[in-house]
Amino acid sequence: MKTAISAHQVAKRFGSVEALAGVDLTVLQGEFFGLLGPNGAGKTTLISALAGLVRVDSGRIEVMGCDVVSDYRNARRQLGVVPQELVFDPFFSVRETLKIQSGYFGIRDNDDWIDEILANLDLTSKANDNMRTLSGGMKRRVLVAQALVHRPPVIVLDEPTAGVDVELRKTLWQFIRRLNSDGHTIVLTTHYLEEAENLCSRIAMLQAGRVVALDTTANLLNRFASHALHLRLGAGAALPPVLAARATEQDGIWSLSFDRFSDIEPVLAQLRAAGCSLEDLEIGKPDLEEVFIRVMQGQQGDMML
Amino acid sequence: MNGFTTLFYKEVLRFWKVATQTVAAPVLTALLYLLIFSHVLESHVRVYGTVSYTAFLVPGLVMMSVLQNAFANTSSSLIQSKVTGNIIFVLLPPISYREFYAAYVLASIVRGLVVGAGVLAATMWFAPLSLNNPLWVLAFAFLGGAILGSLGVVAGIWADKFDQLAAFQNFLIMPLTFLSGVFYSVHSLPPFWQKVSHFNPIFYMIDGFRYGFFGVSDVSPWKSLAIVGSCFVLLFLLTLTMLKRGYKLRA
Numbered sequence: 001m002k003t004a005i006s007a008h009q010v011a012k013r014f015g016s017v018e019a020l021a022g023v024d025l026t027v028l029q030g031e032f033f034g035l036l037g038p039n040g041a042g043k044t045t046l047i048s049a050l051a052g053l054v055r056v057d058s059g060r061i062e063v064m065g066c067d068v069v070s071d072y073r074n075a076r077r078q079l080g081v082v083p084q085e086l087v088f089d090p091f092f093s094v095r096e097t098l099k100i101q102s103g104y105f106g107i108r109d110n111d112d113w114i115d116e117i118l119a120n121l122d123l124t125s126k127a128n129d130n131m132r133t134l135s136g137g138m139k140r141r142v143l144v145a146q147a148l149v150h151r152p153p154v155i156v157l158d159e160p161t162a163g164v165d166v167e168l169r170k171t172l173w174q175f176i177r178r179l180n181s182d183g184h185t186i187v188l189t190t191h192y193l194e195e196a197e198n199l200c201s202r203i204a205m206l207q208a209g210r211v212v213a214l215d216t217t218a219n220l221l222n223r224f225a226s227h228a229l230h231l232r233l234g235a236g237a238a239l240p241p242v243l244a245a246r247a248t249e250q251d252g253i254w255s256l257s258f259d260r261f262s263d264i265e266p267v268l269a270q271l272r273a274a275g276c277s278l279e280d281l282e283i284g285k286p287d288l289e290e291v292f293i294r295v296m297q298g299q300q301g302d303m304m305l
Numbered sequence: 306m307n308g309f310t311t312l313f314y315k316e317v318l319r320f321w322k323v324a325t326q327t328v329a330a331p332v333l334t335a336l337l338y339l340l341i342f343s344h345v346l347e348s349h350v351r352v353y354g355t356v357s358y359t360a361f362l363v364p365g366l367v368m369m370s371v372l373q374n375a376f377a378n379t380s381s382s383l384i385q386s387k388v389t390g391n392i393i394f395v396l397l398p399p400i401s402y403r404e405f406y407a408a409y410v411l412a413s414i415v416r417g418l419v420v421g422a423g424v425l426a427a428t429m430w431f432a433p434l435s436l437n438n439p440l441w442v443l444a445f446a447f448l449g450g451a452i453l454g455s456l457g458v459v460a461g462i463w464a465d466k467f468d469q470l471a472a473f474q475n476f477l478i479m480p481l482t483f484l485s486g487v488f489y490s491v492h493s494l495p496p497f498w499q500k501v502s503h504f505n506p507i508f509y510m511i512d513g514f515r516y517g518f519f520g521v522s523d524v525s526p527w528k529s530l531a532i533v534g535s536c537f538v539l540l541f542l543l544t545l546t547m548l549k550r551g552y553k554l555r556a
Binding site for chain 2: 100
């Protein structure tokens with residue numbers, strides 16, 4: 001697999017704040033890559049450095065093999081960025097905005113592709129409306145469209161679904177997934193961990209300008225998150241003391257957690273052996289939120305040392 | 306269409322879409338100046354011995370409009386884009402800092418020339434106007450527009466808020482243009498203020514521009530051209546350096 005983005009020892013300071021403290025990261029072509037981290041972790045700084053909006057103090061970044069500083073023209077042609085802020089130019093209509101953006105990349109007569117993007121983002125009926133008159137969700141779609149006018153092989157979305165309604169989120173992800181399956185590399189930052197879990201094949205977690213976890217989503221889930229078993233006991237039944245000692249009870253539901261799925265079966269055997277009758281049983285799957293919290297807590301622990 | 310032509314086109318389209326505000330309004334303002342000042346002063350003042358005050362005033366107002374509007378175009382476009390955040394639309398594409406400069410400044414010259422032509426068309430009926438040498442007229446209009454357009458880039462990038470830009474405009478641009486001899490010949494001033502006026506680069510822009518109409522001026526048009534040309538080179542270098550370093554645009 002070829003590299004889409006490579007960041008090597010990227011560092012950036014804003015005054016006394018160390019926004020990026022030596023980030024190493026490689027995103028492969030065709031990946032759906034997630035960049036997670038709390039506010040101020042350096043996600044947006046990293047994306048801005050990638051896009052040439054921020055000049056790094058040291059280290060280097062390449063997009064599709066093009067250095068973002070020395071070969072910025074080619075690097076920027078390979079990259080489509082959907083910014084976090086809901087920005088727009090109030091002087092122009094949706095179509096004008098997209099035609100102008102195409103022109104900035106040296107592309108004329110881009111109407112067929114613009115029409116296709118508009119259709120895919122449900123914007124066709126708004127094409128000739130002024131940007132000012134659009135709702136927030138519509139403006140967000142135009143931002144996505146603007147990032148795609150030059151058909152970039154690498155697309156970066158900086159929290160694209162912040163404050164966006166469910167329907168748009170669905171349309172948007174459908175479209176982005178399709179772009180990904182067509183071969184586009186997607187990098188996503190989001191606060192909705194569920195989204196990252198569903199979409200991203202690999203995830204990097206950033207904290208205080210450092211990469212603190214980097215692995216496939218499946219591995220992260222297996223490594224850090226626990227499986228849980230939730231039990232409601234039959235009338236008069238009691239949990240065997242061995243299990244009760246490591247379980248917690250809330251509203252009549254006992255919960256046990258396990259690091260591995262395979263640890264659940266022996267517990268069920270113990271319950272059968274003790275003749276413990278069950279009214280209800282539920283197996284909770286690990287989720288990224290738990291991974292996230294564990295990684296972040298682990299880091300804070302390390303940092304206190 | 307490359308990045309430069311598109312950005313230039315977009316900057317022209319931007320002011321043209323609100324032409325009542327960006328073209329018609331300054332033309333009306335200049336016309337009002339002409340009506341009021343010529344009403345009060347026409348019978349009292351004669352300039353260069355032969356030129357009527359109203360005729361003298363017309364080129365001054367035209368050039369003042371060129372300068373003010375060139376400055377307004379770049380500075381307002383940039384500060385608006387910065388404050389609203391849509392500046393990133395021009396920072397993300399592969400546009401070099403030289404193309405960026407050329408597109409913004411050329412569009413500001415276009416705005417200046419369009420307004421200047423409008424002012425000329427509206428005011429030339431009030432006095433007999435000769436056109437001694439159109440080349441001087443064009444040279445000074447173009448250079449003056451480029452200087453003020455560049456200054457607008459500097460101000461628009463430097464200012465973080467609208468009131469900072471307004472301060473730049475009210476405390477620097479306005480006094481320099483009003484005290485440049487738009488409304489009077491500096492020869493009518495006391496010697497001290499004549500000297501002071503000679504330190505105002507805008508004085509040379511107006512004076513040289515006027516020479517193109519009347520063939521007479523307070524100083525030689527060649528001297529004016531040399532001074533205005535040097536000012537342009539200085540500002541050109543300053544603005545390009547700012548843009549190259551990404552001052553306040555790329556963190």
